[in-house]
Amino acid sequence: MSSMIEPGSMIGMLGSGQLGRMFAHAAQRLGYRVWVYSPDENSPLGQIATKETIAAYDDDQRLDEFSNGVDVVTFEFENVPARTVERVARHAPVRPGNQILEIAQHRIREKSSIARLGIPVPDFAIIRSLNDLEAAIQTIGRPSVLKSAMAGYDGKGQVKIDLQTSLSQAWSSLQTDEAILEAFVTFQTEFSMIGARGIDGAFVSYGPIENRHDRHILDVSMCPVRFPKDAISTATDALRTIMSQFEVVGVLCVEFFLTTQGKVLVNEIAPRPHNSGHLTIEAFECSQFEQQVRAICGLPLGQTEQLKPAAMVNLLGDVWTAGQPNWDVPLTAPHTYLHLYGKAEAREGRKMGHITVLADDCQTAANNAQRIRQQLSQ
Numbered sequence: 001m002s003s004m005i006e007p008g009s010m011i012g013m014l015g016s017g018q019l020g021r022m023f024a025h026a027a028q029r030l031g032y033r034v035w036v037y038s039p040d041e042n043s044p045l046g047q048i049a050t051k052e053t054i055a056a057y058d059d060d061q062r063l064d065e066f067s068n069g070v071d072v073v074t075f076e077f078e079n080v081p082a083r084t085v086e087r088v089a090r091h092a093p094v095r096p097g098n099q100i101l102e103i104a105q106h107r108i109r110e111k112s113s114i115a116r117l118g119i120p121v122p123d124f125a126i127i128r129s130l131n132d133l134e135a136a137i138q139t140i141g142r143p144s145v146l147k148s149a150m151a152g153y154d155g156k157g158q159v160k161i162d163l164q165t166s167l168s169q170a171w172s173s174l175q176t177d178e179a180i181l182e183a184f185v186t187f188q189t190e191f192s193m194i195g196a197r198g199i200d201g202a203f204v205s206y207g208p209i210e211n212r213h214d215r216h217i218l219d220v221s222m223c224p225v226r227f228p229k230d231a232i233s234t235a236t237d238a239l240r241t242i243m244s245q246f247e248v249v250g251v252l253c254v255e256f257f258l259t260t261q262g263k264v265l266v267n268e269i270a271p272r273p274h275n276s277g278h279l280t281i282e283a284f285e286c287s288q289f290e291q292q293v294r295a296i297c298g299l300p301l302g303q304t305e306q307l308k309p310a311a312m313v314n315l316l317g318d319v320w321t322a323g324q325p326n327w328d329v330p331l332t333a334p335h336t337y338l339h340l341y342g343k344a345e346a347r348e349g350r351k352m353g354h355i356t357v358l359a360d361d362c363q364t365a366a367n368n369a370q371r372i373r374q375q376l377s378q
Helices: 018-029 060-068 082-088 098-105 107-116 130-140 167-174 229-245 288-296 328-332 362-375
Strands: 010-014 033-038 051-054 072-075 124-127 144-148 158-161 179-183 187-197 203-205 209-214 217-223 250-259 264-270 310-316 336-340 351-358
Touching (some): 018 033, 018 288, 033 060, 098 264, 107 264, 124 130, 130 167, 130 179, 144 167, 158 167, 217 362, 250 288, 310 362
Parallel strands (some): 010 033, 010 072
Antiparallel strands (some): 187 209, 187 250, 217 310, 310 351, 336 351
């Protein structure tokens, strides 16, 4: 394995949030050091990284210093500027590379690229003006969802268009010159599948993981879930195809809809570990974060056997509304694992941590996790 980046080497991480923090935990356990590059001070990853550079993503001098000091680079969120990745790639391999990053950053490129692979996605139209929107609504219909092409997440940058919605108000509310109109999907379930792909093309996957949202933010994830075998096979094939066709080396999550007609549609992709996969830390033989380390460093991919049914609930800043949460509850409950991200300020809707619970079945785990979260504020 001449392409292996040996333990003890320095891994560079672009971005410094909680995904980077959990990546660093996995990397350090395997003996790697982590150098984080981010403009943010007192960040979740910056608190624990081996080395930290706090600088803008367009600071070429600091980027060169960073990339010359690491053996491989990855990222923990997909909105790292493409120019930054190009600059870093002059000195160190970046995994995954710019191709999948640029696709995931832009909803039009994302949907178009996936559709070109023959993978089903919701009906969509490209919108660059109010006239485009008025024409597209005749085909896509109502209800539908208008989404800005870039920078939207957790429900931000999108508006639902129903029978009463003013198209001009919907268009102006996004404050963008490029968007995508998607047909509203009536679904049974939202689920995700997370895959890892190595330098040699080896592929493994988790899931499916069922996801439930609140206010467009992931609330509960659980696994394993009973899905039709053909739906699981279709989703796995889509995940493998996307990773292979776009030459992804690392971890990638695909979020799917299982429609009321039993059809599997791709909603969106994320070329990095995903919130829904946090339960893999305790519930699986090898977590999504360790898989990311293994893949980008040329190590053999880990086993994806599930050890115990599990559920995860997010802890948003809302939990802190009444003051400091009662940490005795999750710290004394059996088969319960508390993860806090080290963020100094709790704000409504901000992801501050998560709780994973193991049980004999995933619904019991989900019920227990939600009950424990509720008791944090009591």
